[in-house]
Amino acid sequence: MGSLLSCSKTSRLLIKTVLSLAVFVIGLMMITPFVFMISASFKYPGQVFVEPLKIIPDKPFLGNFQRVLRDDMYFSWYWNSIRVVLIAIPLRGFFVTIAAYAFARLRFRGKNIIFLIFMSTMMITPEVTIIPRYLLYKSLHIIDTQWALILPATFDVFFLFMLRQFFMTIPIELSEAARIDGYGHFTIYYRIILPLAKPALITMVLFTFIWLWNDYVNPFVFINTMKKQLVTVGLQFFQAREGANYALQMAGATFAVIPTIFMFTFTQRYFVQGITSSGIKG
Amino acid sequence: MNNHVLLRLAIAALALLLPVAAFAGGAQEQTAEEEPIVTFFANSKYYSDNTTITRNQAFEAQTGIKVEMQLVPGEDIEFYDKTDIAIMGGDTTDCIRLTNPINIARYVDAGFLMQLDGILAEIGYDAEAVYGKFLKRYDGRLLYLPYEQSIHSVYFNEAIFDSAGVAYPKSPWTWEDYVATAKKLVDKPNGVYGSYFVNWPYYYYMLARQRDISAYTEDGYSNYDHPAFKESLKFMNDLGSVHKVQPTYLEYQAKKMQWDTWAATGKYGMICIGSWFTGLLTDPVTYPRDWDWGIVETPAAGPNGKNNLMAGGVWSILKNAKHPKNAARYIAWVSENSYKYAGGIPARVNLTPQEVQDLLGGIAEKSSGSVTVQELNAALLANTLGVVDEKISGPRVREYSDIIEQEGQLYLSGEQSLEDTIRVIKERADKVLAENKT
Amino acid sequence: MSGMKARGTRLSLKEERTALLFIAPFILGFLVLNFLPLFYSLFLSLVNFNELGAMRTNEFIGLKNYVRIFGDRLALAAYVRSFYFTVIYAGGIIVLSLFLALLLNRSLFLRVPCRTMIYMPYVANVIAVSMVWAIVLNPFEGPVNALLKLFGVPEECLPMWLLGVKSALPTVAAIKIWRNLAFQTIVFLAALQEVPEELYECAEIDGAGWWKKFYRITLPMISPTMFFLVVVTIIGSFNSLALVKGLTGGGPGSATRIITLFVYEQALRYSYYSYANALACLLFLFILIITLLQWKAQKLWVHY
Secondary structure (H helix, E strand, C coil), X not given: CCCCCCCCHHHHHHHHHHHHHHHHHHHHHHHHHHHHHHXXXXXXXXXXXXXXXXXXXXCCCCHHHHHHHHCHHHHHHHHHHHHHHHHHHHHHHHHHHHHHHHHHHCCCCCHHXXXXXXXXXXXXXXXXXXXXXXXXXXXXXXXXXXXXXXXXXXXXXXXXXXXXXXXXXXXHHHHHHHHHCCCCHHHXXXXXXXXXCHHHHHHHHHHHHHHHHHCCHHHHHHCCCHHHCCHHHHHHHHHHHCCCCHHHHHHHHHHHXXXXXXXXXXXXXXXXXXXXXXXXXX | CHHHHHHHHHHHHHHHHHHHHHHHCCCCCCCCCCCCEEEEEEEHHHHHCHHHHHHHHXXXXXXXXXXXXXXXXXXXXHHHHHHHHHHHCCCCCCEEEECCHHHHHHHHHHCXXXXXXXXXXHCCCCHXXXXXHHCCEECCEECCEECCEEXXXXXXXXXXXXXXXXXXXXXXXXXXHHHHHHHHHCEHHHCEEEEECCCCHHHHHHHHHHCCCCCEXXXXXXXXXXXXXXHHHHHHHHHHHCCCCCCXXXXXXXXXXXXXXXXXXXXXXXXXXXXXXXXXXXXXXXXXXXXXXXXXXXXXXXXXXXXXXXXXXXXXXXXXCCCHHHHHHHHHHHHXXXXXXXXXXXXXXXXXXXXXXXXXXXXXXXXXXXXCHHHHHHHHHCCCCEEEECCCCCCCHHHHHHHHHHHHHHHHCCCCCHHHHHHHHHHHHHHHHHHHHC | CHHHHHCCHHHHHHHHHHHHHHHHHHHHXXXXXXXXXXXXXXXXXXXXXXXXXXXXXXXXXXXHHHHHHHHCHHHHHXXXXXXXXXXXXXXHHHHXXXXXXXXXXXXXXXXXXXXXXXXXXXXCCHHHHHXXXXXXXXXXXXXXXXXXXXXXXXXXXXXXXXXXXXXXXXXXXXXXXHHHHHHHHHHHHHHHHCCCHHHHHHHHHCCCCHHHHHHHHHHHHHHHHHHHHHHHHHHHHCCCHHHHHHHCCCCCCXXXXXXXXXXXXXXXXXXXHHHHHHHHHHHHHHHHHHHHHHHHHHHHHCCC
């Protein structure tokens, strides 16, 4: 937020400390279910609710994790989830960004109307369209394949909207200058807009990953064969099989959460001030 | 510009054709000869259960027909979410196991189940001889075969009785006796309660069911203003709030208590629940306990309430089945023999005394000496009570049950008076049933 | 912008062609995969597909399903509940996440671990979340009420949190805020990165204090993103199915039976598919109107 030239050094330090403390406390509050989840995965099944606030159990039980890791299906679920994410992200990245560029920078007839129509599809409850979608995907022969999850994710309106907004904040002088220099739209898109919108792109990648990874309803309905299933549904199978064995489920969930934590940590550096310069001077 | 117009038209046309394709895609192939395979929907627990695998192997050995399970990950509601959609979409799975009377009713009404009389005759199977009174017909049509009867009994924790110095309950007895016994078992400082009821809505009208009072009037409206329902709901509430022999509804919800808490924690004196519960009590791996359990028949709800609650699972063939004959053989075999593998009590009328002995003996053995065959027999089979359905059945039963559950919850959490609750249930149910008549 | 007009019609036609090329694949994929089901939903709401298995015998009954909604006390109550929920949730989360993003944008001690901690609820399993909150908000023995008691709150005034008819809905909204804070915060953070440093420096040279900098520079620069977040948060607030099911199942009674849960039950529990689709289409109409109003209001506060 710029330097506070008028304040003294000690008061600046004080402000920084107080704010850091506040954020830390907020962080602690946020992390509680997570701690619970990990703690529960080390407990015996009946113990989970007996003393729930006891974070470190008296006798840690590794059996839950052993069961999760030894399960031959778990590995295929994990790999399926990874595969869906690895294919969907670049596909979505390309089709959505290029369309967002068109809406943000190009002029054509019916632009606003088409955009509003797109936006309107976000407003219908997904559960209600489950049957129409199932029948549709069945006739496209993508039921029980991962394409039933990847293809709809590729043509997603949510990030089209977000990226359009972002692209519109990039100063128009930049693209104007390039046009005068004779560059085509695709080059402008590729060389100017994309690099400048890095935080937005990273955001899209991050959340596409998380949402696809944590999606339950769509894999549940569209995929029939257990071996092709994703981690979220597989975990449910785990839990249902074991009755109310929350400890085991927590172990499975902890494991499943690791890639998302990794993604969060990995993308942190793109949200640091100053990564993108405004580019006007350059 | 023409190219663009054409392109747009092509896209539009393609888009419009797809719904047509969707409807056409449901066409089914008919095979003249059936391959020796049979398929059925299985939920996660069933699929991975050892007894299921053993049972399927036995069937395969006996008939040479291979069993393939179509796994549906999910429990109860989610299981049916998936199967509903699949069956409507023309799925050709052969059989399905239905366990809840409400789901049975749904599938019957939806016309998903194949008529069995014809196909059973084709394979030469006499269902009447095997299941007798347990068969239920709909306009004379047989739509499923019952594979178990689940009878309620009271299970009690002998260790708690012993430390309170109370004699084990003896039949026949009434709910007043039950409450009196429970009171003696309560030991607040040690967190011990006398009674435990799982928070399932059908307990809200248990007393009325025991007196065989229907939830519907003769002309198809709600009968919930019958005093028996009020008494029954009040009874459930009083157990926690007045007699204080079990956790109140709010405590139950707050602590997220479960259906297996009784077996898992051993802190409750008695529980009244179906005979499938013996499965938990004979499984020392998942439910280790250091206390013995006993069994006694259900208390009666007064002189007119000498009936026991019964439910039961069934097997049926789905209407789009690809291998109907094999399916018929499968459901006939599994309905007769399921109990030998998974426990529980079969819904058969043609068991020999030896078979009965074996059945109960198996449970007694696996309970590591907690109960004897005589006790099991007295409680489960040869008890002094008649038999009624544990759940209400009739038109729009799922909504009716949900109404009872929702309003009952409000009463039990102290947000609504008893009179208002009964009144609202009747009003809402009447509205739903009135719609049903149009 | 007048320079553009002078270039003539030929270039704008070329631009249109490029635009079409850029969005054609998206339109195609979108039409087929995401748009068609909507039409089908509309179609379903106009027929009488209200029983399990009755799919091939649809009879067209026009707006009868919609009329039925207005006579259904429970459905109307569900809509009202959802709107109430949206106001609390959307209002709360936009304000909080902006505040949090501003905080996290500064250089702080332990910034990276703190940020990671704040994002955690977003990825925690819904079951874990439900269990933890059930325990923490246990009105009898939970730590929150114990703390309140310590501060002298009398026993009868202790809130029932998830178990109370009046308190359940706001509690669920608060939990949803807590859970989703990560998304809004990150999006705001990304937007804040786009604000050029030079603007702040210039403002300081002119002697502007922190409020002026926020009001005159930060807000306008992030307003396009904020518009996006407001729109999608409002839309998303209607979609809280998994969370509500896990926390309260719609209860106690029907206190947390928001419209999406109601629709889900009508469709998948009672098999009233046409009725459910009518409810969903009506909800869609409401959301569309709200969004259109926001779209028009853009001119007032969004800076491009």
